[in-house]
Amino acid sequence: MRQITIKELLRLGWKEAQLRWKPEWPVPKTPHDLTKRERDQKYEICGSADLVIFADTSGAAHALQIIFEFKAPNIDAGKAQLMRYLSSEPMAKMGFWTNGSASLAIYKRHSADWVVVEGAKLPQPGDDFSRAPDKPPTWNSIRTPTEAELSAVLRRIVATVVVSDAAVNRREDQLRELLHIVLVKLENDAVFSRSSRQDDAMDFRLYGATEDRVTRTAEKIREQFKDYFSRQRTRIFLPHDRHDLLLTDQTIYSVVSELWPYRILGDKIDLLSKAFQTFRTSALKSGEGQYLTPLRVVRPAIMALDITSSDKVIDPACGTGGFLIEALRQVAAKEFPKEEEAWNLIKWANDNLYGIDKDDIGVKLTRAMMVAMRDGSTHVLLGDSIRVNEWPTKYTRLRDEIGQNQTPFVLEQFTVVVTNPPFGEDLKVKAVDCRAAGYTISNHAAMKGPGKYVDLEIGLVYLELAHRLLRRGGRIGIVLPETYFFSKKYRWLPGWMDGRLKLRGMTNIAMEAFEEFCRAKTNFYIFEKVGDGDKAAVATISDQED
Template sequence: MRDGYIKDYISGEEIKATPEEVEAVQVFSEILVEDYGYPKEQLQTRPQWRVKVRPSDTKKEYPIDIGVFDCNKKTDDSLFIVVECKRKTRKDGLAQLKNYLTFSTARLGVWFNGEERLYIKKTEKSGKVLFSEIPNIPRNGERIEDIGRFKRKDLTVPHNLKVVFKAIRNHLAGNTVGATRDEVLAQQLINIIFCKIYDERFTKQEEMVEFRAGVDESDKLISKRIKVIFKKVQTKYKEVIDFSDKISLDDKSVVYIVGELQNYCLTGSERDVVADAFETFIGYALKGGQGQFFTPRNIVQLMVEIIKPQPDQLIIDPACGSGGFLVESLKYMWGELESQSKEYGWSDLALQEEKMAAAIHNIRGIEKDEFLSKVSKAYMAIIGDGKGGIFCEDSLEVPKNWKDKTQQSIELSKFDVLLTNPPFGKDIKVVGESKLAQYDLASKWKKEGGLYKKTDKKNTEMRPEVLFIERSLQLLKDGGVMGIVLPETFFHAPRARPVMQFMEGHNIKWVIDLPHNTFRPHNNAKCIIIVIQKNTKQSKNINFAVAEEMGHDHQGKEIYRWDPVTQKVDKEQTWDDIKLIIEENRNRKKKYIFSVDSKSVKDRNIFVPRYYWETRDKEVEEIAKVKKLKLISIKQLIDEGVIQHFDGHGSPPAEYKGRGDISYIRVKDIVNWEVYKDPTSSIPENIYKNMKGENKNLNVGDILYVRRGSYRIGSVAMVSPHDTNVLLTREILVLRVVENNKYGLTPHYLLYLLSHRLVAMQAFNKVLIETTLPNIANRWQELKLPLFIDKNMAETVTTQIEEVINAKWSAIEKPHKVKDVHGELVT
């Protein structure tokens, strides 16, 4: 597949990957096949079917995005539905769609832009063409008048509810009368979802569902029918829906939601699909102001697969959010019960009783946010009857201050399994003397020798994720297992050492390195999963796992697998290493999973798995072997006296920036092997001399290496004759090559080597994240430079790099001459 192209879902042809194709045409093509049951033989995308612009248009000038035909023989007369995906606004899209329908025989139209969709029906009356919006389109084999006339057995399992929920949200946001805030719309959606679930559960297979919207029914009639169901829901799910709650959406909005959902069986769908779709909608309402971010479904599944909760174990999530960990744990437990049922020959009734008992008695969740606790109860109602185990409380509060019902169900030292992703963020603080008094980690810690010891002094405020570590361990019984998602900072940063030391007091069973994109675009924190067994002796080895990617990029868009050997992207395969780790945990073949001696890890005080990941190192070695390169560490070159180094000078006081003639060089100024001088940051000469000191003079040919800063680590530049009198930030390292060394290493050769892809690949293991900022610290010395075995090749490359640098310096020299002759230049 060529770059910038994808395979068309219907025709199989290679087509350009335009936003319209990727986000709309291909998505809806798959929906037509998977959800509506139309065979590909009745659909046309490539070549595009064409319709008339006017009655006299014999050339058929309008190409349509998707044509749906009522039989395999594609003719003008058999064109049934026109789907328009190109126009991005509802108004333009609707106008275009009406034009397509006016001069074609198609009776129905769909407008879909990847975010929102609508359906219209064409009626010809008294020589006029009239259009009306309808709730949906018929499935394959159905008539238009059959829309919404479903028996319970006719409902189908959806394949992509995320698209449906996104369309609902965007339609409501743009069209609902009287309610536009995301949270209000989300609450209304929850109410209507419960109507749908109720109707599915309590309608017999041969009976017509009440949750429906027909083509010829009035909006008022449909809305009234849904509100009658809601009254029943309030009685059935009184723990979730208050009697003061109501469906307050206007009738037209209710009809839109019902029309989008009526075809589907939510209770029979993949549970993670329902959860994922739910979170797609709720995500608009949850902005993370309190550090709350949904845990991606594949991460939840991984943690459950690692811990393997059993049907006889008591499970809790003290920051349960929307209930993802609880739902996935219950699914896993039910799977175990199904295996037991087969082994012991239980009846279907006995199995269902065991499943229900597990949902009611074994699942507990605490959520501080009332809205989210309601969502969590909704999830538990979708999958079982565990909704009564969810409590709206502050998990970090003194337990005796919880409501009586909560205290009866949740006690410290009671739980076998705990799974959680606690809220975190630098601006979120926990305060209160009595609250903080419960936690050792809220104390001030003092370093004595190589360890930290707790003092009698308490902090006045703490970050919630720190306290959640201790509260989670308090909730577990001895031998209980905790899986928790935490910022990477805790696993290596010296300032977070007391927290890691606290966790080391228990058995660290697993540490799993999550991709930086895991919580993006909502949160930029780089996180790690740690699995701990309470008050148990540390096992000899710690299980580690590394996921490079988990399905989406920093913008939340799907990402495809990259092959480092072929240097190509496989657009047929989503890059999700989480699935591979789950598979590896079930079998013996290991690439992403490995174990490391626990004493070795503790001695280094680095618990970040990728630092120990040999798979990446082996990839580098294999490529080096093929390319005939010899890998030598920078540390070896330092020890042998080939390379000297020193840190940058430091940062001048802010009030002096822009007040002098000496350039202050920051991380962002190391660009394209050059040093950029920002005149707004120049400082006075006396400040420069005071900060530079006597032993940190720069020489022409020195290499500047960025070792700290977002996305900049590894950037290099060579000091030119115009750069020797500059002040460097401490994040920039200075490397100096000693002449006439046995490796034939020169400044130009070193510049090339540090810029090499193999060095960048190694940096993945060495660069660790402190909250959101990457830092390689002194681990840059562990990087191995890929020197050419063939000395002639090394000399050739050195000469080429030298020519490039000389050309750059020559270009820089010309503005300096203009400046010398004609006066000061500031840019």
């Protein structure tokens, strides 16, 4: 039966590379096993599907579309087996059973919401495998996804939906447009998660009947984005952004079909940051040494810094805002837990939370999440935080908010700097840029006297930037490779730190914390700014071997 079905599927237009039956597809046994598969770890299975079809030719789990079953002896057994497999495969949209004389199609509409069609015909390329719910979804009817689910959803959207859009071709533009739809979803979640709105029909959903669902849905989402853009233009968007969604109606519809069943802004706000960073890393960031800081690192790091409403905080390499979001969450929980205290939290966030990143998508995502969590978006800034000498001319908002026109270009105004800077052996700031920005740490690393600078690892340059941003007595929390403090190559570093920074604490970070992105042993270091060092001293270190 399998070979007959495969032959017919190929005749209908499916590509052979979209089909898999040798070997059969292993289906994870539990959600925990699903997460293990997402991390490329060994996992237990509940069975293997006779045949599967993918949305593209990647053969990847995020592209899984249809599961076929032929082994079950009758329609009831086939239905039960398909439901079991579909429940364990969050990305699969449809199951199909046949024994040659009877057939059954099952569409997965929600977590346990099935549409069963007996006597169904074989699926064809271009069929719409999504099924709208009978009633408009509410906050109480959608659910919080697991980390693996949300990561897979976003991978699927990028790899199989947005990438094939006929109107937007550049990868960066595709991700920007996808983010704009995600922003609409974030805003929708923020509004309908309020206690008074949890039973109201959500706006971010599928609209229309079968014959006009694509155009009606796209039309509604375009309206929602235009409204969101007009209200948040100066707080979230950048000057080059426009109020129109550029993706085609079909792409918008497909994205909404994937996202509407999930609470992507819920109690576990780190899920979105994690999932979004996962595909950004694979698409754009790994070559730039930027790696997601996992929540299991972020949360204890912020706790160790003991941030309060008396602090002014900045992350000069904020990425998708993990440290800033957690700082806001912890201050809210400790000092402003009551709803009537919300205004105090908003004021603190607006005045005292700052972030900088070169990536406009990360900046917009951070801004949107901060707004949804009680603001703080006002000072999430786009620009190059390292090349401070360019702030007066190229990054004027950085100059206006945290800098000045003359050297050292940076104002000492923060009590906490917390960051996970990009790192990598080959990721360095050139000597000429270090000289122009006045980074003394590069001069010390040269070990050749005044006026001599060397190309230096960007993480170490961030260490000096953090020192410059701080008031005396302020504290730095920074993720750095431990080799900086143990290798003979960096024997000059204690001399530079003397009179500037004093180590106040260190937390070990297990290597597997960054296993999805890199293999580097790092620690979270806490330093106190004790002074400015001997500015007149010449960095000289004996070349004598130990």
